[in-house]
Amino acid sequence: MVGAVQTPRGRARSLTGSGTMTGFLLSVRFILRRNWLQLALWAAVLAVMIPVVYDSQQQAFPTQAARDAYAQVANTPAVAAMTGLPYAAGSLGGILVIKIWMTLAVALSFASVFLVTRNGRADEETGRSELLKSSVMGRHAYSAANYVVAGALSIVSGLLISLLCLSVRLPTAGSLLMGASIAGTGLAFVGLAAVCGQLSSTSRGTNSLGVGLIALFYFIRAGADLQSNGVDPAALSWFSPIGWAQNMRPFGQDTWWPLLALLALAVGGCVMALRIETNRDLGMGLLPERRGPARASAFLREPVGLALRLQRGSLLGWLVGAVVAGAFFGGVAQAMTNALDPSNALAKSFVGSSSSMLDGVLGIFALVNGLLAGAFAVQSLSTARSEEEAGRLEAQLAGALSRYTWLGAHVLVAAAGSGLMLLIGGYLAGASSNGAATGSAMAGASLAYWPAVLLMMGVLLFLNGFLPRFSVSLTWAVYGISVLVSMFGALFSLSEAAIAATPFGAVPRLPAENFMLLPLLVLSVLAVALAILGVWQFRRRDLASE
Amino acid sequence: MAVNTVAIEVSGLHKKFGRTTALAGLDLQVEQGTVAGFLGPNGSGKSTTIRILLGLLKSDGGSATLLGGDPWRDAVDLHRRIAYVPGDVSLWPNLTGGQAIDILSRLRGGVDNALRDSLLERFELDPTKKARSYSKGNRQKVALVAGLASNAELLILDEPTSGLDPLMEQVFTSCIREVKAEGRSVLLSSHIFAEVEKLCDTVTIIRDGRTVESGRLDALRHLHRTTVSVVLDRDAAILASVAGINDLVLDGANATFTVGEAELGAVLLALSAYAPRSLLSSPPSLENLFLRHYAGTGLGAVDATAPGSTSQIAGAQ
Numbered sequence: 001m002v003g004a005v006q007t008p009r010g011r012a013r014s015l016t017g018s019g020t021m022t023g024f025l026l027s028v029r030f031i032l033r034r035n036w037l038q039l040a041l042w043a044a045v046l047a048v049m050i051p052v053v054y055d056s057q058q059q060a061f062p063t064q065a066a067r068d069a070y071a072q073v074a075n076t077p078a079v080a081a082m083t084g085l086p087y088a089a090g091s092l093g094g095i096l097v098i099k100i101w102m103t104l105a106v107a108l109s110f111a112s113v114f115l116v117t118r119n120g121r122a123d124e125e126t127g128r129s130e131l132l133k134s135s136v137m138g139r140h141a142y143s144a145a146n147y148v149v150a151g152a153l154s155i156v157s158g159l160l161i162s163l164l165c166l167s168v169r170l171p172t173a174g175s176l177l178m179g180a181s182i183a184g185t186g187l188a189f190v191g192l193a194a195v196c197g198q199l200s201s202t203s204r205g206t207n208s209l210g211v212g213l214i215a216l217f218y219f220i221r222a223g224a225d226l227q228s229n230g231v232d233p234a235a236l237s238w239f240s241p242i243g244w245a246q247n248m249r250p251f252g253q254d255t256w257w258p259l260l261a262l263l264a265l266a267v268g269g270c271v272m273a274l275r276i277e278t279n280r281d282l283g284m285g286l287l288p289e290r291r292g293p294a295r296a297s298a299f300l301r302e303p304v305g306l307a308l309r310l311q312r313g314s315l316l317g318w319l320v321g322a323v324v325a326g327a328f329f330g331g332v333a334q335a336m337t338n339a340l341d342p343s344n345a346l347a348k349s350f351v352g353s354s355s356s357m358l359d360g361v362l363g364i365f366a367l368v369n370g371l372l373a374g375a376f377a378v379q380s381l382s383t384a385r386s387e388e389e390a391g392r393l394e395a396q397l398a399g400a401l402s403r404y405t406w407l408g409a410h411v412l413v414a415a416a417g418s419g420l421m422l423l424i425g426g427y428l429a430g431a432s433s434n435g436a437a438t439g440s441a442m443a444g445a446s447l448a449y450w451p452a453v454l455l456m457m458g459v460l461l462f463l464n465g466f467l468p469r470f471s472v473s474l475t476w477a478v479y480g481i482s483v484l485v486s487m488f489g490a491l492f493s494l495s496e497a498a499i500a501a502t503p504f505g506a507v508p509r510l511p512a513e514n515f516m517l518l519p520l521l522v523l524s525v526l527a528v529a530l531a532i533l534g535v536w537q538f539r540r541r542d543l544a545s546e
Numbered sequence: 547m548a549v550n551t552v553a554i555e556v557s558g559l560h561k562k563f564g565r566t567t568a569l570a571g572l573d574l575q576v577e578q579g580t581v582a583g584f585l586g587p588n589g590s591g592k593s594t595t596i597r598i599l600l601g602l603l604k605s606d607g608g609s610a611t612l613l614g615g616d617p618w619r620d621a622v623d624l625h626r627r628i629a630y631v632p633g634d635v636s637l638w639p640n641l642t643g644g645q646a647i648d649i650l651s652r653l654r655g656g657v658d659n660a661l662r663d664s665l666l667e668r669f670e671l672d673p674t675k676k677a678r679s680y681s682k683g684n685r686q687k688v689a690l691v692a693g694l695a696s697n698a699e700l701l702i703l704d705e706p707t708s709g710l711d712p713l714m715e716q717v718f719t720s721c722i723r724e725v726k727a728e729g730r731s732v733l734l735s736s737h738i739f740a741e742v743e744k745l746c747d748t749v750t751i752i753r754d755g756r757t758v759e760s761g762r763l764d765a766l767r768h769l770h771r772t773t774v775s776v777v778l779d780r781d782a783a784i785l786a787s788v789a790g791i792n793d794l795v796l797d798g799a800n801a802t803f804t805v806g807e808a809e810l811g812a813v814l815l816a817l818s819a820y821a822p823r824s825l826l827s828s829p830p831s832l833e834n835l836f837l838r839h840y841a842g843t844g845l846g847a848v849d850a851t852a853p854g855s856t857s858q859i860a861g862a863q
Contacts, residue, residue, distance in 0.1 A: 125678075202639070202678065292641070294673040296648030306649055310638065391636040395689070398600050398630035398702075399653025402622045542603045 023137035027145035031119050039153050042111045046104050046182075047160035053100045054168050057092060067091065074098060078332040080225040084246050085233050093174045093251025096165075101182065105245060106218065108157055108186035112150050113210030116193035119146040122203035130282055140274050143194075147270045150190045158183025174251035181248040184262030188241040189214065191269020198276040201285030208317070217242045241265055303401060303409035310387075311380055315417050318376040322425035325372065329365040329425075330432030330442075337361050337436075356512070362429075362437050362445070363512035369425040370449025370504055371483055373418040377453045378479055380414035381460050382472045391545040403539050411457065411531070418453045422446040437511060445510035451523035452503040456482075458530035465537030468544050553578045553700045553731035554599065558608035561594055561755075568594040569755040571608065576700075576733050576748070581726050583746035583763070584735040585832075587840055591755040592735045593633070596704050599733075600630060613700060626655045629698035633705030633735075635685040637677035643688045644673025650692035662695040668717050682709035694721050701725060701732045707741065719744055739832045749832065751839050758839045763832070770830035771804035774813075778820045788816045799823075 032039070061067045067090045074089035083102040088094030120143060123129040132142055162179030166172065189210070196209040217240035224237035225246075237243035244258040299305035308315070337358045384407060387393045396406060426446025431439035459478050463471035485494065486504035499505035506519040554576035561569040569591045576582040586592050597603040599612055601621030610617050615624045637646045644666075651657035666673055669687045677685065686709045693701060701722075707715050715738075722732060722745050736742050742749065743763070750760040759766065771792065776782070782801035785791055790809025795802045805813045817825070 291674040292645065292676055294642065294644035296641075296645040296652075300645060301649055301652035309641070391632075391634065392638060394597075394600075394602055395630070395632060395635070395650060396653055397602060397621070398625060398628075398632075399650060400622050400626040400655055401653045540604070543597070 020138040020140040021144060023135075023141040024145055027132075027137070027142045028149060031145055031149045035115065035119065035149065038115070039149070042108075042153060043157045043160060046107060046157045047164055049100055049104060050096070050161055050164040051168060054092070054096055054165075054170075057095045057099060061092070061095060064090075067095065070095065075230065076335050076338065077226055078335040080228065081222045081328075081332060084221070085225040085228045087231075087249060088252040091251055093165075093170045093178075096170070097178070097251060101178070101246075101250075102242075104157075104161065104182050105185040105242060106214065108154055108182055109189040109214050109242075110211070111153060112186045112189040113193040113196075113207060113214065115150040115153065116146060116190055116197060117203050117206045117210065119149070120194070121197040121200065121206040124283060125201070125203050133282070139278060143274060143277055144270070147190055147194050147273070150193075151187055151266065154183045154186030154190065157186065171251060173254045177248050177250035177254050177256070180256075180259050181245040181250055184248075184259045184266075185242055185245040187266035188245075188262045188269075191266040191273075192241075194270045194273035195276070198273050198280070199285055199287050201283065201287070204313075205285070205287075208313070216240075221246060303396075303406055304412055307383070307409040307413045310383055311413055311417070314379065315376075315413070318372070318417070318421060319424065322369070322372060322421040323428060325368070326425035326428030327432045329368070329429040330434075330436075333358065333361055333365065333429070333433045333436050358436055359512040362433075362442065363509035365429050366426060366442065366445035366449065366510060367486060367504065367507075369422055369429070369446040370452060370507065371486070372425065373421040373446075373449065374453045374456045374479060374482075374504065376421055377414045377418040377457050378460060378472075378475055380417055381410055381457050382475070384410040385460075385464060385468065385472050388468070388543060389545055394543060394545060397543070404535065407461075407535060407538060411461070414457055415454060419447070419450055422450055422453070441511060448510055448515070448520060449504065449507050451520045451527060452482075452507050454527040455503045455523050455530070458527035458534070461534035461538075462530040463534065465534035465541065468541070551578050552576070552611070553580075553613060554582075554733060555611040556595065556599070556609070559595065559598065559605055559610055560607035561591075561598060561603065561605055567755060569598075569605075569608075571756055572752060573757040573760065574733075574750050574752075575760070576731055578699075578731050579726070579729045580747040581722065581732040581734060581745050583742035583749040584733055584752070585737075585742065585749060585836055586752040590752050592752065593704055594755075595752075596630075596702055596733070596735065599702060600625075600628075625653075627698055628700045628702060629654060629693040629696045631689045631693040631701070631703045631706040633708050635689040637680070637685055637688060639678035640676060642674055642676055643671060643680060643684070646677055646688050647673065647692045647695070650689070651695055654692075654696045654698060657695050658697065662691065665691045665695055665721075668721070669714060683711065683714070686710055687714070690718065690721075694725070699730055701730065703732065704735045705737065706734070707736070707738065715741065739836065743832050749835075751836060753839055759835065766835060767830050768807050770835060771806050772810060772830065773802065773804050773828045775800070775802045775824075775826040776817060777823045777825075778817075779823060780820060784820065785817075788813060 061070055071086075071090035071094075074086040074095075079086055079098065083098055086094070086098050089098060123132075123142075129142060133139070158179035160179070161182055162175050165175035165178050170178075192213050193206070193210045196213070197206045200206045200209055220240040221233070221237055221243040224233040224235070224240070224243055227234035227236065233243065233246070237247060241262060244261050248255050248258050297305070300309055387396075393406070397403065423443050423446070426443035427439040429446075430437040430442030433442070437445075456475065456479055460471055460475040463474050467474065482503045482505070485499055485502045489499040489502075489505060500519070503523060506523060508514060508516045508519065552575065554574060556572060556574040559569050559572040559574075561567075572591060572595055574582075574584070574595065584592055584595075594603065598605045598610055599617050601617045601624070604618055612624050613627055617624060637643070641649075647662065648657060651662070669691060671684060671687045671691060675684075677688070680688070686706070690706060693703070693706075707718050710718065719741065722734070725732060726745075732745075734742065734746060746763055748760070748762050749766060751758050778784075778799050778801070780799065782796050782799055785794060785796075785801050785803065790805055790813045791803045792806075793802075793804045
C-alpha cells in the first residue's frame with residue numbers, strides 16, 4: 001500500500017503501509033517483545049521431546065525383531081483412543097508418532113489458543129488495544145500481527161521438530177511431515193482461536209471456547225480411531241482438524257495434501273476474524289451480552305455464595321472433566337493393562353512395584369484424579385488472590401465482613417470442590433471398569449489424595465500471607481514439581497524415599513499399594529499448619545491491590 | 547470531649563510503604579453530624595488515610611479512632627455502622643450491577659429496598675446490566691447506590707463523583723444534604739472545590755502526608771484576604787497610601803488589591819472618597835486556599851505554609 005498522506009513520519013509510514021495494516025511490523029515487534037520468553041519456551045520444550053522420546057524408544061525396542069513384536073500388539077483401543085490409531089508401528093518413526101505426536105499436536109493447539117487470546121481479546125478487554133488503536137495504527141494491524149506471531153510459533157516448532165527428526169536419521173519425508181502435521185494442527189487452532197476471540201467479549205470466554213474446540217475435535221478423532229477397521233480410521237476422522245493432521249501419517253503413507261486443508265482453516269479463520277472485527281464495535285463480541293437479574297439471591301449475598309458464584313463456570317468445567325476422565329479411565333483400564341508388557345522396565349517403573357499390572361494401572365488413574373483435583377484447588381483458591389489484586393476485596397472488607405470469613409469461604413469452595421471431583425472421578429473410574437474395581441474402592445483410592453490437595457491449598461494460603469504477590473505463581477511451581485515427581489519420578493530413577501517426600505508421591509497408591517494412615521495424617525497436619533500460619537499473617541498484613 | 551460527639555479522630559498518623567513515606571503525622575477530625583472535606587494533591591495520602599480508617603492498612607504510628615473504636619481491631623463491628631464509596635470501583639465483571647449492590651449492602655447489614663429503588667431511579671442506573679459493560683461513571687453509581695442505600699452513621703467517600711456527569715453530581719449533592727439533615731456524618735475526599743464548598747462544614751487540607759490546614763470553612767475564609775477590584779474616577783495610584791491595602795496592582799483608574807477582614811470597613815470608607823465607578827469583591831475561595839498549599843509541591847510558586855506547620859482554627863460558632 002502507498003502512503004496517501006504525507007506526514008512528518010512519512011518514512012516510517014511508507015515502511016508499513018498506510019491502510020488497515022499500518023503499524024503491522026511495529027505490532028509484531030511489540031508482541032514478540034511481550035511474549036518472547038513464552039514463545040521460546042513453548043518451541044524449545046515441544047521440540048526437545050523428539051530426541052528424548054526417540055532415545056527412550058530406541059532403548060525399549062533396540063532391534064527390528066523387538067519392533068516387529070511391538071507392532072503386533074500396538075493396536076489396542078486404549079492407544080487408538082488416546083494417541084491415535086497406530087500405523088507403521090514396526091519402525092522407529094512410527095513408534096515415535098504413537099508415543100509423542102498427539103501430545104505435541106494438542107500442546108501446540110493449547111499454546112495457539114492461549115497466545116491468540118492473550119494478545120487479542122485479553123488486550124481488548126483491559127482497554128490496552130483501545131490505546132493502541134487510537135494511535136497511528138491500522139484497523140487490522142494489531143490483530144493480524146497477533147495471528148502471525150502465534151502462527152510463527154507453530155511454524156518454528158514444526159521446523160525444529162523436523163530438524164531434530166532428521167538429526168536422528170529418521171526418513172526425510174517422514175521427518176518433514178512430522179513437523180508439518182504438528183505445525184498444521186497448531187496453525188489450524190490459530191485460525192479457530194482468532195474466530196473465538198471475535199465471538200466472546202471476554203478473554204475467559206475466548207479461552208473456554210478455544211479449549212472446548214480442542215476437546216471436541218480430540219474426542220471426534222478418538223471416536224474415529226476407535227471405530228477404525230484396523231488400518232484406517234473411520235470417516236468421522238475428517239470432521240476434526242486433528243484428524244486431518246493425523247491422516248498425513250508421517251513415517252507411514254506420508255500424505256501431503258491434508259496440510260492444505262489445515263492451512264486453509266488457519267487462513268480462513270484469521271480472515272474471517274479480521275472481517276468480523278471490522279464490523280463490530282471495540283470491546284463487543286458477536287455472542288450477545290445477556291442481561292442478568294436486578295437482585296442478588298439470599299445465597300449470593302453470603303460470602304460462600306459469592307465465592308461459589310465466581311467459580312461456578314470453572315467448577316462445572318472441572319467436574320465435567322472429572323466425569324469424562326473417570327469414565328474414560330475405567331473404560332480403558334483393562335485394555336491398557338493388556339497392552340502393557342509386564343517385562344518392560346518402562347511400564348514397570350510407571351505402574352509401580354505392584355505385582356498386579358491392573359492394580360498398577362488403577363493406581364495411576366487414582367493419582368491422575370488426585371492431580372486434577374489439586375490443579376482445581378489451586379486455581380479455585382487463587383480467585384481469592386485475584387479478588388484482592390483487582391481491588392474487589394477492599395469493597396467487601398469495608399463492609400462488616402471479617403478477613404477470616406471471607407478467606408474461609410474461598411477455602412471451603414476449593415476444598416469441597418476438589419473432594420467432590422475426587423469422589424465423582426474415582427467412583428466413575430471404578431463403576432465403568434467392567435469389574436476391574438468397584439466404584440467405591442476407586443472413590444476411596446482417589447479420596448486418599450485429598451490430604452495432598454489440601455496441602456497444595458495450605459502452601460497457597462501460607463504464601464498468600466507472607467508473599468502475596470508471588471503466591472499464585474510459586475504455588476503452581478510447587479504443584480508442577482509435585483506432578484513431575486509423582487508421575488515420572490521412577491522414570492527419572494528417583495529413589496522411592498524422595499518420591500514419598502513430595503505431596504502426591506507420599507500418598508499410598510491404592511489399590512496397588514497397601515493403605516497407610518500415617519502419610520495422610522502428616523500431609524493433613526502440614527496442610528492445616530501452613531494454612532493457619534498463612535491466614536494468621538493475612539489478618540495482620542496490609543491489603544495489597546494493584 | 548465526649549467520645550460519641552466525634553465520628554473520626556486521627557492524630558499524628560504515620561504510614562510507610564517500604565521506603566516511601568505515605569503519612570507523616572496526619573491529623574483529621576470529623577465531628578458527628580457534619581460533612582468534612584478532605585483535600586490534597588494526588589499522592590498526598592488521602593486514600594491511605596481512608597484505608598487505615600477502614601482497617602485495610604495498619605498504621606505505623608499515631609492514633610486513629612473511628613466512631614469511638616479502633617479501626618484495625620474492631621474493623622468488623624465498626625463496618626456495620628459505616629458506608630464506604632471508593633473512587634475507583636472494581637466490580638465482578640460477570641455479575642450485574644444490581645447483584646453487586648445487594649452483595650455490598652448485605653455486608654453492611656442489609657439494604658433498605660425502597661431507598662435502593664429510589665436511588666437507582668435518581669441515579670438512572672440499569673441494575674440488570676453485567677458490570678463489565680458499565681462505563682466508569684456507571685460503576686461509580688453502583689458503589690454510590692450501595693453506600694447511600696444503607697443507614698450508616700458515617701459515610702466515607704473517596705472521590706465519589708469521579709466519572710459522574712454534572713446532572714448526577716447534583717443528585718449526589720442532594721443525597722449528601724439529606725444524609726446530613728438526618729444527623730449522619732460524612733468524610734468527603736474530593737478534588738472538586740465547588741462540591742466541597744457546597745457540602746462541607748469543615749475542611750482538612752493535606753500535603754505530603756501532613757495536615758497543612760484544617761478548620762471550619764467559614765473560619766478559614768476569615769483568615770484569608772478578600773480580593774477587591776475597583777475603577778476610580780482618577781488615577782488609582784492614590785490608593786497606595788491607604789492603610790490596610792495589600793498586593794496593589796495598578797492600571798490607570800483600575801486597581802486590584804487584597805484586604806484583610808479587620809481592615810475591610812476602613813478601606814471601603816476610604817474608597818468612597820474616590821467615587822468608585824465599579825467595585826468587585828471576591829471572598830477567598832476554597833480554590834485559592836487550596837492552591838496556596840498545592841503551589842509548593844509542583845508548580846514552584848510561593849509556598850505559604852511550611853510543611854508540618856498546622857494552622858488550627860477554632861470552630862466559629
